[in-house]
Amino acid sequence: MQAIRIKSPSSDTGQQTGQGTEKDLLPLLAGAAVAVGGVGAVLALIDLSSPLRGPFTLFFLLAAPGAAIGAALRTLTPWGRAVASVSGAMAVNLLVAQGMLALHVWSVRGGVVAVAVLSSLILLLTAGQRLRHRAAKRWTS
Incomplete structure (x- = not known):
């Protein structure tokens, strides 16, 4: 059985020197980006x-893929x-737009939905691949 240790904030040297704040801000910035993208969609x-609507939707169209x-x-x-x-996100957006224009079904709503579906x-697929990789590691070890 493993013992769980919790470090006290006073023993963390990064907090005392002010170096740990970047790590603390990353989840906050990621959450703000998800919120802005969701509002744009x-x-x-x-x-x-x-x-x-324009800037937030553009942010969603670039950030999601x-x-x-x-x-x-x-x-x-x-x-x-x-x-x-970034290159892949631009490629996904261009391919969605080109495909919708070629099929004569272009609409802003359809484009946003198509980019959201492709990103999801x-x-x-990435999450499924990671789960399979973890399961294979467990079976081999």
């Missing part, structure tokens, strides 16, 4: 005329993963 889907592709490429270096995820599919 909702504003585009309900067609609400708001000055925030970018985050999904970035999650799939965890083995790359952070800089390489950032470049690949990439995330689900």
Whole structure:
């Protein structure tokens, strides 16, 4: 049986020197990005005329596939993963737009839904692959 140890904040040297605050801000920034992207998608889907609809929807269209592709490429270096995820997000958006235009079914709502579905599919495939990898590790060890 393992004992669970909890460090007290006074024993953490990073907190005393002010170096641990970047790690504390990352989950907060990630949550804010998810909220902004979600609001952008909702504003585009309900067609609400708001000055925030354009920037928030654009953020969603770039961040959703970018985050999904970035999650799939965890083995790359952070800089390489950032470049690949931004490029992949732009490619997904361009392919969705081109496909919808070729099929004569272009609409803003449809584009947002298609990008959301593709991003979710990439995330689900990545999560499934990780679960299979963990299960295979458990069976071999």
